[in-house]
Amino acid sequence: LGHRIAVIPGDGIGTEVMPEGLRVLEAAASRFGLDLRFETFDFACWPYYERHGAMLPPDWQDILGGFDAIYFGAVGWPEKIPDHVSLWGSLLQFRRAFDQYVNLRPARLMPGVRAPLVRADGTPYAPGEIDMLIVRENTEGEYSSIGGRMFEGTERELVVQETVMTRHGVDRVLRFAFEQARRRRGRLTSATKSNGIAITMPYWDERVRAMAAAYPDVAVDQYHIDILTAHFVQRPDRFDVVVASNLFGDILSDLAPACTGTIGIAPSANLNPERRFPSLFEPVHGSAPDIAGRGIANPIGQIWSGALMLDFLGHREAHDAIVRAIEAALAPGSGAPRTPDLGGRAGTADLGRAIAEALRAG
Numbered sequence: 310l311g312h313r314i315a316v317i318p319g320d321g322i323g324t325e326v327m328p329e330g331l332r333v334l335e336a337a338a339s340r341f342g343l344d345l346r347f348e349t350f351d352f353a354c355w356p357y358y359e360r361h362g363a364m365l366p367p368d369w370q371d372i373l374g375g376f377d378a379i380y381f382g383a384v385g386w387p388e389k390i391p392d393h394v395s396l397w398g399s400l401l402q403f404r405r406a407f408d409q410y411v412n413l414r415p416a417r418l419m420p421g422v423r424a425p426l427v428r429a430d431g432t433p434y435a436p437g438e439i440d441m442l443i444v445r446e447n448t449e450g451e452y453s454s455i456g457g458r459m460f461e462g463t464e465r466e467l468v469v470q471e472t473v474m475t476r477h478g479v480d481r482v483l484r485f486a487f488e489q490a491r492r493r494r495g496r497l498t499s500a501t502k503s504n505g506i507a508i509t510m511p512y513w514d515e516r517v518r519a520m521a522a523a524y525p526d527v528a529v530d531q532y533h534i535d536i537l538t539a540h541f542v543q544r545p546d547r548f549d550v551v552v553a554s555n556l557f558g559d560i561l562s563d564l565a566p567a568c569t570g571t572i573g574i575a576p577s578a579n580l581n582p583e584r585r586f587p588s589l590f591e592p593v594h595g596s597a598p599d600i601a602g603r604g605i606a607n608p609i610g611q612i613w614s615g616a617l618m619l620d621f622l623g624h625r626e627a628h629d630a631i632v633r634a635i636e637a638a639l640a641p642g643s644g645a646p647r648t649p650d651l652g653g654r655a656g657t658a659d660l661g662r663a664i665a666e667a668l669r670a671g
């Protein structure tokens with residue numbers, strides 16, 4: 310059975326790392342006998358915007374809606390288009406229209422990547438010792454458009470923005486997180502702030518307790534977001550799955566990859582777990598205008614995102630093999646080329662080819 314995958318390279322280094330992501334996916338397809346059908350689209354980038362006056366064609370929902378997944382590079386080119394226009398006009402539209410209510414970010418300390426953190430006693434963490442999965446609620450919570458301004462420009466000026474939590478919205482992301490914990494090491498941490506945000510956050514905690522009753526095999530704990538960020542830095546090895554509301558998840562999902570090294574390797578997924586709509590897989594990084602056009606971007610974030618896509622499409626063994634190939638290429642002494650962010654002098658395609666090679670050899 311084949312999978313139809315929409316490929317959107319986007320802007321800047323998105324167009325440079327995407328070919329390496331596809332190279333590794335092709336290698337995975339041939340090793341595991343997968344039928345992946347790619348179709349590439351030229352929208353969601355500044356050259357398209359210059360030609361059409363919009364980031365996307367008007368019928369983009371029909372065009373993309375029939376795919377099994379969207380494999381995305383990066384969007385944004387501030388020199389040409391303000392970020393709120395380019396991102397709101399493309400990526401954020403996808404997340405909303407396709408109800409991608411889970412934002413997933415694994416953060417794992419890889420071999421051969423200089424760990425930015427050490428233990429309190431000064432010893433470094435070993436590869437794999439930091440290995441967490443951030444599950445962010447992606448459609449409601451603090452990022453609602455309910456609110457407004459009054460008395461603008463006067464002494465009585467007042468602004469309000471409401472947090473929205475629905476039972477449906479909270480429960481579905483919690484259920485997803487508990488399922489992930491069950492597949493992994495059986496631990497789930499919930500981010501809260503019920504001591505200060507005294508209506509919505511106690512509700513979140515209440516739904517966590519209710520869901521926990523259905524997962525007696527998962528060990529649950531919760532921390533207020535302030536001390537949780539401190540624990541990420543001081544004890545990152547104690548976390549497995551971490552689930553959080555939209556705002557807290559946004560913060561944690563940047564912090565967690567920062568705890569494990571270069572942004573160039575971090576992957577992410579925006580999921581509609583029920584598969585009513587396509588899910589989207591993209592590196593955490595953006596279009597990196599400062600290094601774009603030089604062929605030196607690290608392709609691992611794109612490649613690892615492709616692995617997440619195969620996992621979601623039901624090919625766990627292909628996912629695991631790609632992650633092992635990335636680790637093999639990164640391992641000290643592997644002889645594989647390294648891009649400048651990893652301390653080497655190699656190009657994007659050199660590293661991509663080495664990972665595809667390791668995957669075929671695996």
Ligand code: NAI
Binds near residue numbers: 650
């Ligand atoms: P960025 O992630 O593009 O770059 C931040 C820094 O990390 C830069 O110094 C860059 O050179 C470096 N970097 C990023 N990816 C790398 C890679 N693969 N290999 C080596 N080094 C890498 O973030 P920035 O500069 O804040 O944003 C640039 C543009 O990208 C903006 O238009 C922004 O809105 C957009 N953006 C888009 C995202 C998306 O498409 N999901 C996510 C983040 C930013």
Ligand code: MG
Binds near residue numbers: 559563
């Ligand atoms: Mg963010």
